[in-house]
Amino acid sequence: MSRLLLALRLRKVFPDVLRSITAGLVLAFAGSRANVARTILSCAGIVVGIGALITVVTAGDLGERYAKAYSESVAGRAATFQVDLMAELEDLEAFEADLQRAGGTVVSLSTWISGPVVRSGGTPVPDVAFAAVDASLSDIRRLEIVQGRWFTEEDQESLVPVLVVNEELAGLLGDVTDVEIGTRRWLSARVVGVVETSAFESYPQLYLLRSPASEELMSSLSSSEEPLMLSYSVLVPPTDADPDSFLYRLASASWRWGAPTENIDEFVSVWRSDDSEAVDEMLGYLSMGLLGVASITLLTGLLGVLNVGLVTVRERRRELATYRALGASSLTLFVAVVTEAVVVSVVAGAIALTLCLAGAWVVDVLASPYLPSDVSVFVPPEAALVGLASAAFVGLLAGIIPAWRALRASVVAGLRE
Amino acid sequence: MEALFAPEEQEAPTGPLLRVHDLRRSFTVSGTRIDVLKGCSLEVARGEVVAVVGQSGSGKSTLLNIIGLLDSADSGEHVFDGVDVTRLREGQRARLRNERIGFVFQQFHLLERRSALANVSVPLVLAGVPLVRRRAIARELLESVGLGDRLSSQPHQLSGGEQQRVALARALSLNPALILADEPTGALDKASSTMIMDQLLDHARSRNTAVIVVTHDPEVAARADRTVTMSEGRILPAEEE
Structure with a gap:
């Protein structure tokens, strides 16, 4: 009854309110x-x-x-670990497999190397930063392709080393269709793409795809007096981004790749490289x-x-x-x-x-x-x-x-x- | 438009349009109480024109404000159109004022920077009349007071007489039962005064609208059906006037 009265009252009052x-x-x-x-x-x-x-x-x-x-451009997406090897391992392939087993969703070689020189038309370009990488690096770091493409699986079949250069280096090289790379001897190389020169790293850069064709070049670097120390970029879920836990899991299988579990710190270091935190x-x-x-x-x-x-x-x-x-x-x-x-x-x-x-x-x-x-x-x-x-x-x-x-x-x- | 206070909804509005009895109103100024109305009584029939005269300070404007529901008496009886207005809420008083009472002020009180048409439309807006209809009504009223060619003129573009005619059209816009005119010719010259009073009374009589006009002008008072005199907060009995 009271509801009915309220309804009747509202029916009477509502038009007045609306009119007001x-x-x-x-x-x-x-x-x-x-x-x-x-x-x-x-x-x-x-x-x-x-x-x-x-x-x-x-x-x-x-x-x-x-x-x-x-x-994301400099250090990788969230969350990226940098895994550095401080000694040579017996079985690198097993180690890379364990990087994934330990929680890495994407793993890429990401090693800065010194020694090789790149040239086009006979003139070497000085002060070029070289990075030996896998094609999967583009899933870890933000790389803006401005010309051509990034590496693909097919590039593994290439008979010559495959490169991606940044705009800065492409400008210095001039003709990127006629590129040679080398340490002790020159190897013809193929540039498949040009990435944007980062606003944060404006020097000439070159990415060398790790492949059978680049093996000779990599070996020549490893056999020098100072062995090549490999580094990896490993993308892990942001919710599981504790480097110590990652290293602990990795160490549990260290026997597979020839490193003692108790001294794992002397062989492998893991640190978070992305700046998202x-x-x-x-x-x-x-x-x-x-x-x-x-x-x-x-x-x-x-x-x-x-x-x-x-x-x-x-x-x-x-x-x-x-x-x-x-x-x-x-x-x-x-x-x-x-x-x-x-x-x-x-x-x-x-x-x-x-x-x-x-x-x-x-x-x-x-x-x-x-x-x-x-x-x-x-x-x-x-x-x-x-x-x-x-x-x-x-x-x-x-x-x-x-x-x-x-x-x-x-x-x-x-x-x- | 449904009117809350339409005569057909009230109990047989056969009596006077307005009945105030023993109204009292006082104000406190700087701690001193001033009794402005001291038991004021008045009845106005439908369609009647009543002039209220009296000296300044006799309480004429206070009475008009209370009758127009702009103010409330401290005590006394106040029945308008069969409704005991002392029991109404603020919103109901506003609606009654809007639909049943028209005002004509000495200073016109037109809205600045608004056209004559817009000024006449204000009561219609408040009554919820649709745009097209209210424009038509406002236009018709302005034409009826001889301002058909000044629809878009703003107050400052009009003479005093013209402004008061706009105010008159505004007061008539909802065909009220009562028009309250407070010194409607006080700010006008003689010719304009005559014209305004002619139009006010013509419209009122043709629509059976009651008018209470407060005035100091004997000529204006003489045109009313009845004149009452106020003195010291009371309406004097006819034999004392």
């Missing part, structure tokens, strides 16, 4: 249009505040993507800092709109009293004043967003030569969303207090002004 809200919305839009100067004044503060907020969120996003690109920590601090800046920015914008709102209500006492006299209910007036503030804020937020989009485009054009190719400057959707939502929230907050004051004001006193 609708009228409030109409008055709000009419008010915003009629008081252009006030609207622009309110807008200006919000545009600055929301613009700063969007910029801060955009900068945070850019920083995160840049840091991730740096980390450090980056995450840094981004955590960055986020907190940006959140602080954004909060202050937002608060400043809020106070600006609140100030304009309060001044507006004081200046509009007569207008608001006229509305009351003509039959505006408290709800209508409340909705009108709050909606005006929200509409002005959201419009200002949209203007700020437009300016930020334009600004991001300009910065992207200017900064693109200095950024990795897959890191561009743009306003991320979450920044736009945060900006517009904050604008609406600020408008709501800044509208409620003036609206409350408007309701408390005496109609008779307002009409006398």
Whole structure:
């Protein structure tokens, strides 16, 4: 019975509430249009505040993507172990198999070597960094191919060493179709691809695929006075990225590849090479800092709109009293004043967003030569969303207090002004 | 549009349109209590034009504000259109004011930077009248007060007389049962005053709308069906006027 009464009461009250809200919305839009100067004044503060907020969120996003690109390009994706051999092992093949058994999802030789020289057209290129790798390295590190391709399984069948060079080295070589590589004697080599010169490592680099064709070259390096110390990049699940546990598991089968379990540290070292933990920590601090800046920015914008709102209500006492006299209910007036503030804020937020989009485009054009190719400057959707939502929230907050004051004001006193 | 206070929904609105009895209202200013209304009583019939005269400070405007539901009496009886308004909630008072009472103020109280059409539309907006319909009503009313060619003019572009005609059109927009006019000609020259009163009374009589007009102008008062005089917070009996 009481439910029925409530339903009947709601049926009677709801149209009144709806009418009040609708009228409030109409008055709000009419008010915003009629008081252009006030609207622009309110807008200006919000545009600055929301613009700063969007910029801060955009900068945070850019920083995160840049840091991730740096980390993945230089040190590997999360989580990458660097496994260094400090002595020659009896059975390298068994060791590599155990790297996978111990938890590695992707394993690649990743050994920086010194000694070989590369040349094209007879002129050797000095100071080239050589890395002997497997094709699977591209699954571990971020490598942007700008020309040709990365290594494939078919390259194992090549009769000549297969190379991928970076843009820097490709530029120094000139003709990459006629490349030779060697230590004591020159071997013809085939360049199958060119990777982007990393913004973080701008020197000439060369990746040599470990294959039967490169065996002679590798052997010549191993047989020199200082034996070649091999290193591996091993991708492991981020949830299982404890180097000590990995080494412990690896050591349990060390007899297979000829290293004593008790002295495993003298043969193998394992350390985490990717920077994702450090980056995450840094981004955590960055986020907190940006959140602080954004909060202050937002608060400043809020106070600006609140100030304009309060001044507006004081200046509009007569207008608001006229509305009351003509039959505006408290709800209508409340909705009108709050909606005006929200509409002005959201419009200002949209203007700020437009300016930020334009600004991001300009910065992207200017900064693109200095950024990795897959890191561009743009306003991320979450920044736009945060900006517009904050604008609406600020408008709501800044509208409620003036609206409350408007309701408390005496109609008779307002009409006398 | 469903009217909350439509006469057909009330209990036989055959009595007076307005009945106030023994209204009392006081204000406290700087700790001093000032009794403005000291037992004010008045009845107004449907379609009747009543002029309220009296010296400044006699309580005319306070009475008008209470009758117009802009203010509330401290005590006393107040029945409008068969409804005891002292028992109404704020929202109901606002709706009653919107649908059944029109105001014409001395200072016009038009909304600045809003066209004449928009100004006349305000009560219609508050009543929930759809856009097309309210534009048509506002246009028709402005034409009826001779401002058909000034629809888009804003208040500052209109003379005092024209502004008051816009205010009159606004007061008539929902065809109220009562129009309250507080010194409607106080800010106008003689020619404009005459025109406004002509239009106010013509419209009121053609629609059977009651009018209470507060005035200091004997010529305005003389055009009413009845004149009552206020003095020291009371309406004087006819024999004392």
